[in-house]
Amino acid sequence: MKNLIIASTSTVYGLGYLEYLLPTLQEHFKNTDTVIFIPYARPGGISHDEYTNKVAGAFEKIGKKVVGLHTFENPVQAINNAQGIFTGGGNTFLLVKQLYKKGVMSVLKNALLTGIPYLGCSAGSNITGLTMETTNDMPIVYPPSFQTLGMVPFNINPHYLDPVEGSTHMGETRETRINEFHAFNTQPVLGLREGSWLEVRNEKITLKGSLTARLFRKNQTPIELNPETDLSDLA
Amino acid sequence: MKNLIIASTSTVYGLGYLEYLLPTLQEHFKNTDTVIFIPYARPGGISHDEYTNKVAGAFEKIGKKVVGLHTFENPVQAINNAQGIFTGGGNTFLLVKQLYKKGVMSVLKNALLTGIPYLGCSAGSNITGLTMETTNDMPIVYPPSFQTLGMVPFNINPHYLDPVEGSTHMGETRETRINEFHAFNTQPVLGLREGSWLEVRNEKITLKGSLTARLFRKNQTPIELNPETDLSDLA
Numbered sequence: 001m002k003n004l005i006i007a008s009t010s011t012v013y014g015l016g017y018l019e020y021l022l023p024t025l026q027e028h029f030k031n032t033d034t035v036i037f038i039p040y041a042r043p044g045g046i047s048h049d050e051y052t053n054k055v056a057g058a059f060e061k062i063g064k065k066v067v068g069l070h071t072f073e074n075p076v077q078a079i080n081n082a083q084g085i086f087t088g089g090g091n092t093f094l095l096v097k098q099l100y101k102k103g104v105m106s107v108l109k110n111a112l113l114t115g116i117p118y119l120g121c122s123a124g125s126n127i128t129g130l131t132m133e134t135t136n137d138m139p140i141v142y143p144p145s146f147q148t149l150g151m152v153p154f155n156i157n158p159h160y161l162d163p164v165e166g167s168t169h170m171g172e173t174r175e176t177r178i179n180e181f182h183a184f185n186t187q188p189v190l191g192l193r194e195g196s197w198l199e200v201r202n203e204k205i206t207l208k209g210s211l212t213a214r215l216f217r218k219n220q221t222p223i224e225l226n227p228e229t230d231l232s233d234l235a
Numbered sequence: 236m237k238n239l240i241i242a243s244t245s246t247v248y249g250l251g252y253l254e255y256l257l258p259t260l261q262e263h264f265k266n267t268d269t270v271i272f273i274p275y276a277r278p279g280g281i282s283h284d285e286y287t288n289k290v291a292g293a294f295e296k297i298g299k300k301v302v303g304l305h306t307f308e309n310p311v312q313a314i315n316n317a318q319g320i321f322t323g324g325g326n327t328f329l330l331v332k333q334l335y336k337k338g339v340m341s342v343l344k345n346a347l348l349t350g351i352p353y354l355g356c357s358a359g360s361n362i363t364g365l366t367m368e369t370t371n372d373m374p375i376v377y378p379p380s381f382q383t384l385g386m387v388p389f390n391i392n393p394h395y396l397d398p399v400e401g402s403t404h405m406g407e408t409r410e411t412r413i414n415e416f417h418a419f420n421t422q423p424v425l426g427l428r429e430g431s432w433l434e435v436r437n438e439k440i441t442l443k444g445s446l447t448a449r450l451f452r453k454n455q456t457p458i459e460l461n462p463e464t465d466l467s468d469l470a
Contacts, residue, residue: 013403044411045418091415093374133374138412139328139381140368141419146377159406168248170429171394176279177373180326183280184376194405 001115003028004151004200006128008158008192010089010121018058018121020195024208026062028117032084034065038108040098041090041123055088069104079107082116089122089158092135096127097143109149115202118151122158125192128200129155134181134189136174152198152205153187154234160191160214175214175222182218188234189216190225198231205231236350238263239386239435241363243393243427245324245356253293253356255430259443261297263352267319269300273343275333276325276358290323304339311342317351324357324393327370331362332378344384350437353386357393360427363435364390369416369424371409387433387440388422389469395426395449410457417453423469424451425460433466440466 005021005028012020029035039051052068059066066086072078079085085108087095099105112118120128126135128151132143136159163173172180178189191214192198199206207213212224215234225231240256240263247255264270274286287303294301301321307313314320320343322330334340347353355363361370363386367378371394398408407415413424426449427433434441442448447459450469460466 009405011405013405042418043407043415045415094415094419133376135374136406138369138371138416139374140412140416142368142381146374159404161404161406169394169396170244170246170248171371171396172278177375180278180280180329181373181375183277184329 002112002151002200002202003115004112004118004120004128005197006125006152006156006192006200007119007121007197008125008160009194012195016058017054021197022058022062024197025059025119028119029062029064029084032064032117034067035059035084035086036069036078036082037066038069038085038087038095038099038104038124040069041088041092041095043088043090051088051090055086075102075104076107079104079111082111084117085111086119087121087124087127089124091140092123092126092132092137093139093141093143095123096132096146096148097141099127100144105149109151112149112151125156125158128152130187131155131185133185134178151200152231152234155181155187155189157189157191160193175216178216182216186218190214190231190234191216196227203232205234207231237347237386237435237437238350239347239353239355239363240432241360241387241391241427241435242354242356242432243360243395244429247430251293252289256432257293257297259432260294260354263354264297264299264319267299267352269302270294270319270321271304271313271317272301273304273320273322273330273334273339273359275304276323276327276330278323278325286323286325290321310337310339314339314342314346317346319352319354320346321354322356322359322362324359326375327358327361327367327372328374328376328378330358331367331381331383332376334362335379340384344386347384347386360391360393363387365422366390366420368420369413386435387466387469390416390422390424392424392426395428410451413451417451421453425449425466425469426451431462438467440469442466
């Protein structure tokens with residue numbers, strides 16, 4: 001059993017934190033009173049407490065309590081007892097390093113396979129793929145592995161960005177980077193634009209939101225997928 | 236002894252590969268007949284041979300022969316016998332993984348400390364810093380360490396990009412990413428814009444090119460450094 005929302009971003013331009021997702025989250029967490037929040041990715045280096053407070057403010061609007069995983073003496077037990085889990089964005093290297101260090105990575109995987117409702121945004125979505133190797137983040141710390149939860153049979157590229165027309169910058173475009181990934185890896189990569197998310201219900205994976213997503217496969221021309229596309233057989 | 240050119244990019248907009256640097260390289264490699272080229276970063280997944288041919292075409296214009304390190308049975312010996320070395324751009328994770336795998340990382344460091352002229356561009360510049368943890372690249376492979384050559388007492392961020400004014404994209408700006416780096420690391424980070432390079436002569440480090448560079452220090456407001464600034468005492 002699986003029950004996940006895998007979102008490109010927590011925030012779309014012009015709206016508040018998680019605002020665009022709140023109707024979806026109300027339904028997704030309908031049987032959850034308290035959401036366990038994993039704040040390890042710490043965007044901008046803010047503290048775990050500050051980050052948890054921000055999240056609690058958003059979830060309050062749909063009547064949910066939020067408790068930071070960092071406040072538990074035994075995070076493994078906290079995950080095992082969770083009614084619902086949210087992993088927020090920030091730095092994926094930091095998030096993955098902490099998940100391994102705290103012994104939470106495999107526990108989280110097993111918990112999600114029992115059907116506990118999960119929300120991931122950005123870095124929290126990256127870790128639902130097979131590996132974190134298509135993150136956009138800076139490698140500010142060294143994790144013990146790039147392997148992640150494998151809740152979907154492909155990799156995620158959140159905050160997917162189309163090439164900027166007329167740009168004079170010589171750094172690689174997102175598409176070039178994913179092409180480099182495919183020189184050394186075989187799994188598909190789904191570029192999720194900001195405002196898009198995946199809904200995972202058991203083995204069914206559906207693209208949600210109003211935008212198309214860009215699918216990259218090794219040795220194939222990338223294609224655009226429409227909202228409501230079923231991605232269950234992507235691997 | 237040290238003798239390095241550490242360039243933000245191989246190519247500036249509108250010019251050919253290495254073209255803007257050729258006068259500098261003519262002087263830098265004046266006592267070098269053959270440059271050993273390290274192609275491991277493989278931009279866009281191209282082959283080592285293709286990449287080496289591209290580099291040879293540029294160096295031919297200043298009368299230098301180029302031999303790819305991948306063509307030597309013993310790359311360690313090739314580095315030890317080199318008259319000059321160039322590491323090209325591409326993916327820094329891939330470059331660092333290969334340098335460790337081939338046993339070249341420490342050998343390259345020792346060679347550079349004897350004063351062999353070195354040119355790095357982009358990923359090849361990243362590795363001259365203390366660590367590769369301020370690269371912009373995607374982690375497409377897992378290197379055994381993020382430690383790099385430490386030819387300068389700080390980290391490099393090549394292809395440094397200012398925030399795009401009016402952007403609606405919610406992904407982190409470069410400055411935010413470097414700020415996250417400084418939540419967990421103490422060394423300064425130098426953001427080198429495309430067209431800038433560092434000249435390292437023994438212990439003297441000088442900013443070259445016509446642009447300013449952006450210096451980030453932990454818990455300090457970033458500052459702009461003018462061309463010809465002496466960075467020797469930055470650490």
